[in-house]
Amino acid sequence: MKKILLIAALTMAPLFAQVEGDIEVPYIPFEVKMGKGFGEVNANCLTCHSFGYVTNQGRQSKAFWRGKVDKMIVHFKAPMTDKDADIVTEYLFEEYGNGKLK
Amino acid sequence: MKRRDFFKTSLAGAAAAMATSLEAGVTGQPIDNRKISTIAFPEKRPMITYSDRPPLLESPRSTFANAITPNDAFFVRWHMPDIPTHIDPKHYNIKIDGLVNKELNITLDFLKDPAHFEQVEVTAVLQCGGNSRSAFKPIAGGIQWGHGAMGCAKWKGVRLSDLLDQAGLKKDAEWIGFNGKETAAYYETPNFVRELHLDELDDHVILAYEMNGEDLPYLNGFPLRLVIPGTYSDSWVKMLSNITVTNKNKKLFFMDVAYRVPDNECECETPEKKFKKTKPISKMNVKSIIGYPENGTVLQTKSHVVVRGVAFDDGHGIRDVKISIDNGKTWKSAKLDSGEAGRYAYRGFSLAIKPMKYGKMTIMAKAINKIGQEQPLAKDIKWNHGGYKFNGIDVVTVDVV
Numbered sequence: 001m002k003k004i005l006l007i008a009a010l011t012m013a014p015l016f017a018q019v020e021g022d023i024e025v026p027y028i029p030f031e032v033k034m035g036k037g038f039g040e041v042n043a044n045c046l047t048c049h050s051f052g053y054v055t056n057q058g059r060q061s062k063a064f065w066r067g068k069v070d071k072m073i074v075h076f077k078a079p080m081t082d083k084d085a086d087i088v089t090e091y092l093f094e095e096y097g098n099g100k101l102k
Numbered sequence: 103m104k105r106r107d108f109f110k111t112s113l114a115g116a117a118a119a120m121a122t123s124l125e126a127g128v129t130g131q132p133i134d135n136r137k138i139s140t141i142a143f144p145e146k147r148p149m150i151t152y153s154d155r156p157p158l159l160e161s162p163r164s165t166f167a168n169a170i171t172p173n174d175a176f177f178v179r180w181h182m183p184d185i186p187t188h189i190d191p192k193h194y195n196i197k198i199d200g201l202v203n204k205e206l207n208i209t210l211d212f213l214k215d216p217a218h219f220e221q222v223e224v225t226a227v228l229q230c231g232g233n234s235r236s237a238f239k240p241i242a243g244g245i246q247w248g249h250g251a252m253g254c255a256k257w258k259g260v261r262l263s264d265l266l267d268q269a270g271l272k273k274d275a276e277w278i279g280f281n282g283k284e285t286a287a288y289y290e291t292p293n294f295v296r297e298l299h300l301d302e303l304d305d306h307v308i309l310a311y312e313m314n315g316e317d318l319p320y321l322n323g324f325p326l327r328l329v330i331p332g333t334y335s336d337s338w339v340k341m342l343s344n345i346t347v348t349n350k351n352k353k354l355f356f357m358d359v360a361y362r363v364p365d366n367e368c369e370c371e372t373p374e375k376k377f378k379k380t381k382p383i384s385k386m387n388v389k390s391i392i393g394y395p396e397n398g399t400v401l402q403t404k405s406h407v408v409v410r411g412v413a414f415d416d417g418h419g420i421r422d423v424k425i426s427i428d429n430g431k432t433w434k435s436a437k438l439d440s441g442e443a444g445r446y447a448y449r450g451f452s453l454a455i456k457p458m459k460y461g462k463m464t465i466m467a468k469a470i471n472k473i474g475q476e477q478p479l480a481k482d483i484k485w486n487h488g489g490y491k492f493n494g495i496d497v498v499t500v501d502v503v
Contacts, residue, residue: 022187023320026141028154048287049183052153056246064241071243075355077290 037091167393169450171253203270242489259310370484
C-alpha cells in the first residue's frame with residue numbers, strides 16, 4: 001500500500017514542475033529594415049506585437065499596407081498620429097512592398 | 103504586323119493574362135517550405151516561428167505522420183502579447199458569474215476532484231480557422247500559416263455543462279462568455295473574449311487541464327483551456343479564468359469582425375466585392391494532410407514507401423481517404439486506423455506505394471467524411487477575406503531517383 005502511494009505522489013509531482021518558477025518566452029530579434037520611417041515604425045508598431053507579424057505578410061502593395069495600418073488604428077486602437085500613419089505606410093511599401101499601388 | 107510578331111505578342115498576352123488570373127484569386131497550395139527556427143520555446147522543440155510576442159509557432163508537416171500530435175510539437179497561437187509569466191496552480195481560480203443562481207470561484211484542485219466533477223476525456227483536433235491561409239490569392243489578412251496550425255490531442259478535464267449545472271443557470275441565460283489571462287499591451291485594444299450561445303455548447307465541450315497525459319503545456323493554455331470538439335479553435339480559450347453568463351451578447355472584435363466568413367452558400371467573395379453578411383467560422387470542414395513523404399523528399403525507384411497522414415472533420419467521422427500518385431487521374435483508398443480515438447480525432451491513414459518512374463511525382467490525398475462531403479481541389483476553393491477554412495486536396499511533390 002505504502003509503495004503504491006509513493007508512486008502516485010511521484011507521478012503527480014512532475015505535472016506542476018513544468019511551470020515551476022517564471023516562464024521565459026525567448027526573444028527573437030526580427031529584423032526591421034533600416035530606411036526612412038524606421039523610427040516611426042519602432043515607435044508605433046512594436047508595442048502590441050513583434051515585427052514578425054509584419055514580415056510574415058510578405059511583400060505587398062501600398063493599398064495592403066495602408067489597410068493594415070488603418071486596421072491597427074480603427075480596430076486595435078493603435079495610438080498614432082495621421083502623420084506617423086502616412087510615414088509608416090510609405091516605409092512599409094518602400095521596404096516590404098511589391099511595387100504595386102493596389 | 104508580321105505574322106511572327108503577332109504570335110510573339112499574343113503569347114506574351116496570354117502569359118500576362120495567366121499571371122493576372124492567378125493573382126485574381128486561384129487558390130493554390132499553402133507555403134510549405136518555411137524553416138524550423140533554431141530557438142526553442144518553453145516546453146517545445148524548435149518549430150516554425152512567426153512571432154515571439156505573442157508567441158506563434160507552427161508544427162512542421164512531418165508532425166502529421168502521426169494521429170496524435172506530441173505536446174512539444176503542438177502549434178501555438180496567442181492573440182495578445184501579455185501572458186502571465188508565472189502561474190501557481192495551487193492558487194489558480196476559475197470564476198463563474200453573471201446569470202447564475204450561485205457564483206462559483208473554484209480552484210484547480212476542486213475541479214480535478216472526481217468527488218465534485220466527473221473527469222472525462224476526449225481526443226479532438228484543434229485547428230486554427232486560418233490554418234493553411236497562405237494558399238489564398240491575393241493574400242488574405244492574418245498570419246500566413248502553412249498547414250501546421252493544427253494538432254490532435256487527448257484532452258482530459260470536466261464538462262462545461264457540469265460546471266454550469268453546479269452554478270445553476272438563470273432562466274434568461276443565453277450567452278456564455280469566456281475570458282483567459284492574455285491581455286493587450288494597450289488599454290483600448292479589445293481583449294480576446296469569446297462568447298458562445300448556449301445552443302452551441304453540448305456535453306462534448308470540456309475545460310481541459312491535461313493534454314496527452316500531461317499538464318497542458320504553458321503555451322497551449324496552462325493550466326486550463328476550453329476544448330470544443332469539432333469547431334475551429336478560435337473559441338478554445340487558453341488560461342481560462344472567467345466564465346460569465348449573460349442574456350445579451352456584447353460587441354466584441356474577435357467575435358463580430360474576426361473569424362467570420364461570408365454568409366452565403368460558397369462562403370466566398372472577391373477582394374473587390376466583399377459579401378456584407380458574415381457568419382462565424384464554427385464547424386470544421388473535411389480535411390487531410392500528408393505527413394510523409396514531404397515536398398522535396400527523395401525516394402528511390404521501386405522502393406517500398408508508405409504514405410502516411412491524418413484526416414478529420416467536424417465529428418461526422420472519416421469514411422475514406424483516397425490517394426493519387428498520377429495527378430488525380432486514378433485514386434486508391436488508403437488504410438484507415440481503427441478509429442478508436444473517436445469521431446473528433448485525427449483518423450490516421452496509410453498507403454503503400456512503389457514509385458516506378460524517375461523524376462517528379464505528386465502524391466495527393468483526399469478525405470471523404472461519413473456524410474459524403476469530400477475535399478475539393480485547391481483551385482476550386484473560392485476566396486474569403488479572412489483566408490479561413492482552406493481544405494483543398496493536399497499535394498506533395500517528391501523526387502524519384
